[in-house]
Structures are given as structure tokens and as C-alpha cells.
Amino acid sequence: MADLDAEDERTEEFTTLKSIYPELVTDDANPYDATLPLLVAPSKPLPITFEPGQEVERLAYLPPLRLEIVLPSEYPADAPPTVKLSTSPSWLPDNIQRLLTDEARSLWEEYGGGMMLFTFISSLQEQAETAFGLDELTLPSTMRAELVDYSRRMKKELFDKETFDCQVCLEPKKGSACYRMARCSHVFCIACLQDYYNNCIKEGDVNNVKCMSTECGQTGTKGKKKDRLLSPKELLQIPLARDQVNRYAKIKRKKKLESDPSMVFCPRTWCQGAMRTDKYPKITDVSQMDDSDSEAEDDPPQQPSADADAGPEKRGIGLRGMDRLQVCEDCNLAFCAICLASWHGDFVRCEPRDATQLTEEDQASLNFILKNTSPCPYCSVPCQKSFGCNHMTCAQCKSHFCYLCGAWLNPDHPYAHFNDPKRKTCFQRLMDGAEGDMANGNIQFAGRRGAEQVAEFWEQEALRLQMQEFDEDTR
Known part of the structure; x- marks a missing residue:
């Protein structure tokens, strides 16, 4: 029993x-x-x-x-x-x-x-x-x-079985249709991530390829949040198409190359490749690019330095001897970083190439930039407005500035600039040219761009007077 x-x-x-x-x-x-x-x-x-x-x-x-x-x-x-x-x-x-x-x-x-x-x-x-x-x-x-x-x-199996509310479309989705961000663990549906990141990469706005949560970001040096860009490896895991990820990595590298004053580019007009450098290695396989390749840019300063208008430093100045020798990473041309000629040896003295040696194509590009863009007062990146008000935010360094006069604006009170009667060139002109530069509006600028406008006006006026005198003489 x-x-x-x-x-x-x-x-x-x-x-x-x-x-x-x-x-x-x-x-x-x-x-x-x-x-x-x-x-x-x-x-x-x-x-x-x-x-x-x-x-x-x-x-x-x-x-x-x-x-x-x-x-x-x-x-x-x-x-x-x-x-x-x-x-x-x-x-x-x-x-x-x-x-x-x-x-x-x-x-x-x-x-x-x-x-x-x-x-x-x-x-x-x-x-x-x-x-x-x-x-x-x-x-x-x-x-x-x-x-x-x-x-x-196991992490993926358990994640796929859960249900999450996408922070973008706000719809409940199974984990198998979602992706958890590697660094911050915020969850979004894959469709929203693909739409947003593909559009950013297509438009070249790679600085916004980051977590879309408003709560995301690390505290920067001045108390502001500093976002971290996604690594190419993580974009492939979402997944994004490899050709899109390749474009993302190349645009990011190109921005770093162009913002580095120590970089020198190939003098061949049909090439223009960057010099070989270990600092910015050439991209070979995006699937092997880890998080260190996607650190966010440092926080931009609150105001430009005293010599912000001095222009970019001349590249190559200070190099001597064999340090002047550079090799193009694309066409393998060996050239001098000072005079941009083919490598002439260690003992040949050379001088930097000045602005008069610009090619016709380079000069035309420079003239268009001077006439049709307003430079950022901090990093000098040329900016052109497509639509909206004249309070601009630089896509490169995030500095705030006035599109009309190029003055730096306080990020906490950017519109005070347009309400100050002492600033006659910008007073109550926040919405001037709201349809953008391509709308062919007759907008009067100040600063460097305004000087270009005045110079062009008197050049055309002088030409008009000459033609008027010529017509009178021929009658």
C-alpha cells in the first residue's frame, strides 16, 4: 500500500x-x-x-x-x-x-x-x-x-516571439518584423528603418543615419546630446542593401577627407582621388567595418573662433623633403603635396600653386559657389537654400547662421537676429526668399555674398553703359 x-x-x-x-x-x-x-x-x-x-x-x-x-x-x-x-x-x-x-x-x-x-x-x-x-x-x-x-x-529567437510598438509608426509588430538597435536597444519595425535610412543615404544626409528615438544620444562636452552614427555592419543586419551601405560608407569617408585640412588630392583633373593615408583607409568590405568607424562628429562650438573668416589653411605648407611625396589612392600617381606636380625628387625646391593656376572648370565651379551659396561661418561649407526661412543649420557642423549675411546665430535664440533693428540688412527679413534660390527671386544679401552681388551689378552696369555709348556712336 x-x-x-x-x-x-x-x-x-x-x-x-x-x-x-x-x-x-x-x-x-x-x-x-x-x-x-x-x-x-x-x-x-x-x-x-x-x-x-x-x-x-x-x-x-x-x-x-x-x-x-x-x-x-x-x-x-x-x-x-x-x-x-x-x-x-x-x-x-x-x-x-x-x-x-x-x-x-x-x-x-x-x-x-x-x-x-x-x-x-x-x-x-x-x-x-x-x-x-x-x-x-x-x-x-x-x-x-x-x-x-x-x-x-537565443537572443534572436526570444526577440522574434515578443511584440513591440514601433516608435515611428506606433503600430504593434512581432519581433520578427522589428530590429533592436545594437547600442541603445531601442526597437523599430524594419520597414520604418529601411525607409528612413535609404532616404537619408539617397539624399546624402549621412549624419542622420542614427537611432530615431528622441531619447537616444550621449551627453556631449557642453551638456548637449551627441548622437552616434550606425556602423555599416549594423545597417547590413537591419538589413539594407549592400550597395546602399557602400554609398553610406563612401559618403561618410568623403566628408571626413574633405574636412581634413591635411589631406591633399590628386592633381589630375580626371582623377581627383585622395592621397593614400592610414588615417582614412580605403573601403574594401563594409561588412567588416566596426563601430569605431561610425563615431559621431564632435559637438560644434557655440560660436566661431576669432579667425574663422581667415579661410582654410593652405594644404601641404610646412612639409619638407620626402614628406612632400604623396601617392594617389586611385590612379597611383606620385606627386608633390606642395606644387601638385608629378614627383620631382627630394632636392627640388617648389612653391604652392596659387589661385591663378586653377583650371577653367575649377574656376567656373568657384565662381558659381561664390555667387549662389552662403558659407557656414564656422566650417566654411557652402550652403544653398531650397526653401524655408533664413535661419540655417549647417549640414556639416550643425552651426546656426543667417543665410542673408552669414552671421553666426545663437542656437538658443536664433530669431533674435531678425528682430534686431540695428541689423538693417536682416531686420524683419526672416522669410525673404522662402521659395529658395532657384525661384529666381531678387534677394539682396549682405556679407561676402552681398559683395559678389554688388560687384556683378556694377560689372553689368559698366557693360550696359559701354553698349549705350557704342550705339550712340554708330548712329
Whole structure:
């Protein structure tokens, strides 16, 4: 009779456990033998050092703890359950496995011969959340690939099963249709991310290829939020098309090259490639470009420096000897960084090329820029307005300035500039030319661009007077 009662209790306990843990599997040959895999997901990713390479990985998920249970015929009244713990691969230290195994007998004794498996399993789950008390772990490097792959796979499987509200379209979406940002963990649906990032890359606005959450960003040097751009590797994971990611990486590199005063470009008009440099390596495989390639630009200063109008420094000045030798990364031309001629040797003295040596095409481009754009007062990038008011924000350095006179504007009170009667050239002219430069509006500028307008007016006026005199003489 006692044996029948024990069988009933063992059957009842396993039946109860199966209703709570559907993963519990009993042995068909022996109904009182069972196995249960337990998820190991530490609340804080566990740092693991893989020897001998000393590579450190912080893993959010570890291979499950396999619990094997055998209920003897004397259980629960006269004998504890037999439990065995293991992991595959064997990442859990042996001393911790022994402590966990001994805990089963201690619980059985504490319960005075009662059913205690649920309490034991709950205890294992709680300890799994703290990685069983481990602050760090050292394992052989042969386990690295398997553990890292498991953590990534499990993270994606659990993410795909959840439901999230996209922060852009505000619609609930399954995790399989969403993407979690790697650095900040904000979640958006893939369709919204692809639409936004593809449009940014198409328009060349790569400085906005960042997390779209208004809460995202790091605090910069002046208390402002500093956004971090996405790496090409992460854009491929969203996923974006490789040709789009290639364009993104190339535009980012081009902006860095052009803003660096130390860079020199190939003098061949049909090439114009940058000089070879380890500072900005040429892009070969975007899938291998890590996060260090996508650090955001430093916060722009609140006001331009005293010599902001002095113009860019002359590139190559100060180089001597073989330091003047540069090689184009595209056409492999060896040239001098000072005079931009083909390399003439170490002992030849040369002078910088001046503005009179511009090609006809370069001079035409320069004339168009001077006539049709207003430069940023801080970084000198030429800006042209397509529509809107005359309060401009530089796409390169984010400085605020007036499109009419080129003056720097206080970001906290940018419109005070247009309400100041002392500024006669800009007073109450915030919306002048709201339809943009291409609308052919007759807008009077100040500053450098205004001087270009005045010069062009008197040049045309002088030509008109000459033609008038010529007509009078021929009558």
C-alpha cells in the first residue's frame, strides 16, 4: 500500500511539473526519470575570458542547464530525489555543479520528506539570473564560437516571439518584423528603418543615419546630446542593401577627407582621388567595418573662433623633403603635396600653386559657389537654400547662421537676429526668399555674398553703359 502511495505521489509531482514546465521530458521506459532544460539568461551579461587569446565576450545567454531527475521508489518519504546537472559544452564550473546538486538533498531534508522538486527548480532559475553567483568566467578558446553563436541565436529567437510598438509608426509588430538597435536597444519595425535610412543615404544626409528615438544620444562636452552614427555592419543586419551601405560608407569617408585640412588630392583633373593615408583607409568590405568607424562628429562650438573668416589653411605648407611625396589612392600617381606636380625628387625646391593656376572648370565651379551659396561661418561649407526661412543649420557642423549675411546665430535664440533693428540688412527679413534660390527671386544679401552681388551689378552696369555709348556712336 505504501508503494502505491509513493507511486501516486511521484506521478502527481511529475504531472504537476509538466503543467508548469512543458519542456520536462520523461523517459518512456522509466516514467520516474525525467530531464528539464533550464534557460540561463543572467540579468547582466556575463564577461567570459577565452584563453589563451584573452578574448573577452559579454554573453546575455549561456547554454541551458540540463537537469536530470530520478525519483526512487522510496521518494518522497524515505529517500531524496537523485539529481544530476550538466551543460553542453561544459561551461559551468564543477564546484558550482556540486553545490547545486547538494542543495536538492538539503531541500528534501528541510521539507521533512515532502515533495520539493518545484522549489528546487525555482531556486535553480533564480540562481541562473545571477549566473550562479559568477562575476566572470574563464574558459578555453575552443568554446568561444559555440557560446557566442548560441547567445546570438537565443537572443534572436526570444526577440522574434515578443511584440513591440514601433516608435515611428506606433503600430504593434512581432519581433520578427522589428530590429533592436545594437547600442541603445531601442526597437523599430524594419520597414520604418529601411525607409528612413535609404532616404537619408539617397539624399546624402549621412549624419542622420542614427537611432530615431528622441531619447537616444550621449551627453556631449557642453551638456548637449551627441548622437552616434550606425556602423555599416549594423545597417547590413537591419538589413539594407549592400550597395546602399557602400554609398553610406563612401559618403561618410568623403566628408571626413574633405574636412581634413591635411589631406591633399590628386592633381589630375580626371582623377581627383585622395592621397593614400592610414588615417582614412580605403573601403574594401563594409561588412567588416566596426563601430569605431561610425563615431559621431564632435559637438560644434557655440560660436566661431576669432579667425574663422581667415579661410582654410593652405594644404601641404610646412612639409619638407620626402614628406612632400604623396601617392594617389586611385590612379597611383606620385606627386608633390606642395606644387601638385608629378614627383620631382627630394632636392627640388617648389612653391604652392596659387589661385591663378586653377583650371577653367575649377574656376567656373568657384565662381558659381561664390555667387549662389552662403558659407557656414564656422566650417566654411557652402550652403544653398531650397526653401524655408533664413535661419540655417549647417549640414556639416550643425552651426546656426543667417543665410542673408552669414552671421553666426545663437542656437538658443536664433530669431533674435531678425528682430534686431540695428541689423538693417536682416531686420524683419526672416522669410525673404522662402521659395529658395532657384525661384529666381531678387534677394539682396549682405556679407561676402552681398559683395559678389554688388560687384556683378556694377560689372553689368559698366557693360550696359559701354553698349549705350557704342550705339550712340554708330548712329
